[in-house]
Amino acid sequence: AEGVAHRPDPEALKRFYDALPFTLTRAQRRVVADVLSDMAAPRPMHRLVQGDVGSGKTVVAAAAIFNAVCSGCQAAMMAPTEILAEQHAASLQDLLGRLGVRVELLTGRLPARRREALLEGLASGEVHVLVGTHAVLDRQVTFRRLSLAVTDEQHRFGVRQRALLAAKGFSPDVLVMTATPIPRTLALTLYGDLDVSVINEMPPGRRPVRTRWLRPSQRGQAYRFLAEQVARGRQAYVVCPLVEGSEDGGAKAAVDLHRRLVRKLPHLKAGLLHGRMSGAEKQEVMRAFRDGEISVLVATTVVEVGVDVPNATVMLVEDADRFGLAQLHQLRGRVGRGSAESYCLLIAEPTTPEAEQRLRVMEQVHDGLEIAEQDLRLRGPGEIFGTRQHGLPDLRVADPFRDLELLELARREARRLLEADPRLRRPEHAALRRRLARPYADQLRLVMTG
Incomplete structure (x- = not known):
């Protein structure tokens, strides 16, 4: 299908680069060039941008969005959580707002009157960029001329959800970003249906996060280390697979663990965050954690994306064998965002060889694309033409690893x-x-x- 050929404007791009409060890395410049080259072609772009947490994917999206707007079109950016959507909207408003671009945020909590005004602005073209959660997929959300659909942390969305966003425009360019591609997407990359750009360079000063798998018998050692880090003025996350206790075999629950920490270790100043809390409650807890009023944040995977606290140096994951590689890698990415040494402690007693292999991969591998390749080997690439995200492929003879040269x-x-x-x-x-x-x-x- 024919799409929109966005011709990059050198003058506009110079204004964009001049507006940045930092200098792009070589890898970021290379990936921006890949994206703008795709957008200049009449056929729609279908590109995956992979880069570890903190590598600077958002600025690549910002460059693509600005390019679309300069071509007289609109852009949409979808994020999986309100926290991440709000973070992206604020960043884009700060950067692109000074360049004359109107960026608006749409979530399920937007009051009716403001939502109505926003939708009118989108339909008329007065709103150039829409950032939001799944709310952007609503039938009432219509664009005057959508030519770029961006999905962040794309492993958190289903295939049909990403297709619905793209359907808001007429053959728009599609840009998906993630720190860890889901197996199906990596399989499509191997088969050649999706172009890929890798941001393989971190900003200056970033260090790899030291990762260690510990048995439940070593739990006391892990929490003593966490307390030592807090005593040095650092902060920490403790992530549990459940919100509250259940009868599923004794997995750790965030509410129960938070209660015990408050009772036994009150000096740690522990806070609690999970998906059943209201949006206002979650925002207040995150504000307190960012401001240092909370030293230890006990949470579920709601912190997997969109949380940026450079002072946090410890990620402790309870029952780590219950999480997939993509989740574990994303959780680890919550720390190591400052210049201090950071640590990821995985507490688990795996009951299957696959679960044990995932933990060993996390100890040994830090690169997101390599982790995705390991995940692909462990889980399979899924249906190439379907919505199933993992499992054995529906190929009868070919093998995507053994036959890579043939592919x-x-x-x-x-x-x-x-x-x-x-x-x-x-x-x-x-x-x-x-x-x-x-x-x-x-x-x-x-x-x-x-």
């Missing part, structure tokens, strides 16, 4: 064929066209969302 050859040949005959109209391609059109018409639309 790359097939990708090159497929691209050569499509460049010569984009719609497969030639007589010699009639059988291939029929083979793709009958069973895969709907699924092909899903593939192109990433």
Whole structure:
């Protein structure tokens, strides 16, 4: 399908770079160039930007968004949590607002009158950029000319949700960003249907987070270390798989653990954060943690994305074997955001070889793309033309690892064929066209969302 060819304006890009409060890394500049090159083409972009937490993916999205707006179009950015959506909206308003770009935030909690005014602004084109949660997928949300759909932390969304966002425009460019691609997306990258750019350079001063797997018998040692860090003026997270206790085998629950910490270690100044709290309650807890009023934040995976507290140096995860590699990597990314040495402590007694292997991968590997490759090996790439995110592939003979060279050859040949005959109209391609059109018409639309 034909999309919008966004022609980069050198003068506008210079204004964008001059407005940044920091200098881009070489990797960021390379990835911005990849994205802008894609956007200049008439065919829609389908690009994955992978970069570890803190590597600077958001500024890449900001450059793409500014480029779309300078072309007389609109952009949308979808984030999985209100905390992250609010963070992105504030960052984009601060950066792009001074360049004349109107950025608005849409969440489920927006009052009716403000929501109505925002929707009118979108439909008329007065609002250039919409940032939001799943609320942006609502049928009432319509754009005058949406040409760029950005999804952040894309492993948190289903395939159909990403497709719904893209459907808000007419063949818009699609940019997905993550610190750890879900297996299905990495499989599509291997098959060549999704272009990938990697931000493989961290800003100056960042150190790798030291990660250690501990048995439950070493729990006391872990909490003593945490208390030592707090005594030095640092802060820490403690993450549990459950909100409250249940009968599922004794997994740690955040509410129960917070109660015990407050009773036994009151000097730690522990706070509690989980998804059942109201938006206002969550915001107040996060503010207190950012301001240092809370030293230890006991939470569920609600802190997985969108939390940036550079003074936090310890991430302690209870029952770590209950989390996937993508979640564990994201949780680890909450620390190590300052210049101080940071630590990730994984407490677990795994009951399966796969769970044990995940913990060993976390100890040994820090690169997000390599973690995703390990996840792909452990879980499988999922259905290539479906919404299932992991599991064994529906290929009968091919193996994406053993046959990588063959897959790359097939990708090159497929691209050569499509460049010569984009719609497969030639007589010699009639059988291939029929083979793709009958069973895969709907699924092909899903593939192109990433």
